[in-house]
Amino acid sequence: MLLISTYVAPSSIEGLGVYSDEYVPCGSLIWSLNPKFDVFVNEIELGSLPAHVRSYIARYSYPHLEMPGCRVIxxxxxxxxxxxxxxxxxxxxxxxxxxxxxxxxxxxxxxNYHEFDPDFVGFMPDIAAAARVQPLNATAP
Structure with a gap:
């Protein structure tokens, strides 16, 4: 959960980006994981979700480094x-x-996505294709 005021606007890096809506001094805590506010998704459940939801999760989630098999959105x-x-x-x-x-x-x-997603290799041209990859023992919708 972001602890500072922000807004979303077009980014020269990629599509949309998040921008600070206030001055933030160096060293400030700006984000903290909050399980009441951040959504945890068990990877086993991905196969039962519609394709557009799997695509969203593939794009906007990252692995929970202390809970194997769990992704955070x-x-x-x-x-x-x-x-x-x-x-x-x-x-x-x-x-x-x-x-x-x-x-x-x-x-x-x-x-730097590598700091919290050790498997990050960059975005694939077709993120939806990556979302269609089924975890083992999962059933497709």
Whole structure:
């Protein structure tokens, strides 16, 4: 859950991005995992979901590093945070995100997906195709 005020707008990085709606000093805690606000999805359940929902989960979720077989979907603007190899945030502590530098109001907030998704290799051209991959022992809709 984002702990700062943000908004979503077009991004030069990828589609939409999340932008700070306030000045954020370096070192500030800007995000914290909150199981009452962030959605946890068991990977075993993916096969029973409609294709468009699997596509959404493939695009906007990441693995819960302390709960194998579980994916997390941010329900706030955090899901629009774009990947950068030179981010302005630090997510190396799984359930916390900090500002690595002062973030100005109107600045895009970025993170390095590799910090919380060790298997991240970039977005596939057809994310829907990736969502159609069924987990073992799952049944298709």
């Amino acid at each position: 941010d329900v706030d603007n955090g899901k629009y945070m774009n990947h950068s190899l030179a981010p302005n945030t630090d997510f190396r502590i799984f359930d916390k995100g900090y500002a690595l530098a002062d973030i100005a109001r109107g600045e895009e907030i970025t993170c």
